[in-house]
Amino acid sequence: MCGRFVLFTSGDDLMEAVAALPGIAEVQAPDGTPPPRYNIAPTQQVPLIRIAESEARIDAARWGLLPSWKKDETGPPLFNARGETVAEKPSFRSAFKARRGLMVLDGYYEWKATENGKQPYFVRAEDGMLYAAALWETGLGRLSTTMVTTDAADSMAWLHHRLPLFLREDEIRQWVEGTPEDALDLVRPSRVAESLVWNEAAQEVGNTRHDYAELMGR
Template identity: 75%
Template sequence: MLFTSGQDLFDQVATLPGVREVVAPDGTPPPRYNVSPTQQVPLIRLEGDTAQIDAARWGLLPTWKKDDTGAPLFNARGETVAEKSSFRSAFKARRGLMVLDGYYEWKTDGTDKQPYYVRPESGLLYAAALWETGLDRLSTTMVTTEATENMSWLHHRLPLFLAPEEIRTWVEGTPEEALALVAPSRVAGSFVWQEADKAVGNVRNDYAELMSAK
């Protein structure tokens, strides 16, 4: 995954429905072109007309966890997000947005694996997210669903990317209203993609050229 940062992120978050003020108490997270679970990602939380941007650990840390060992909870299946103990509490009351320019996905064809960089035709992607403060750390996870028809060739799962008119319902609606949005993304039909550099497989590689194959 990769994400934007700085003034571009600040300005685009300001265009979200109903947002009049954007705050980033610790500054916006630095630009990244290759992010893996347990690293820091931008998390947006909405309260009234204010959007707050914070860096959060990608991998949810529920309040009942005693340490951060074990597989990181970097995604939550939409089909069970309202019931599974790891996500149930956050789904009820702590829903936010993970924001990114695009994401990488690997396609396996026989013995060969090729990464692709997927992005919208314009703007940012806002993934339905949950957040927690277990272990006194802000952490987040993204909700996933079955892939849309146009993206199923690449992978059978897809993050729940929200349309602008869905964002307020996801963050501020009742659990029942939020759950009604859990379906294959309505914005994925506008996605474009290209082969990415296989060096993206090593998270220590973090530069813009990863988005295109050599």
């Protein structure tokens, strides 16, 4: 699963990273891009990337899906969606059919139980950013999103049994523009996991009030 992540790439750097994705000729961010963040949590605003043909759009979205049938924001936030059931589960199936996008990360945090308590780790790609398969909705008049997860790849199972569905650049179009059947073909332990590296993070990351670069550790 993924319940905390980092996105310090912002402004022109974020726009350029999205523009470099296959087939993108134009990137729009009507409300700008968010400032660097080092401890992003569910229900907070995150950048959602939606792609239509050669254009990508970056918008602020609530991290925690709000399906059209929800009457309020009560209940646990739907910040992760299990890929194995995403096509059938009522909370996600409508978005999966027609509203697939990307969440962009510089890395994420995961906790592992030890003899002395839980140790947080910061996980990132060896090079570049991470693009996670996402769904989006506009329930309650708000743009919202959730991150799709799968079983962890063997290389990451030591840390947690679930992992975000990180997409390779050559898989992004299939996810956002393909049929539901095309998208389901990608729901498997991510091959991007082979390029992930990690290190121990600061214990303070457990408190969402802390938001600074030192949380990532090294």
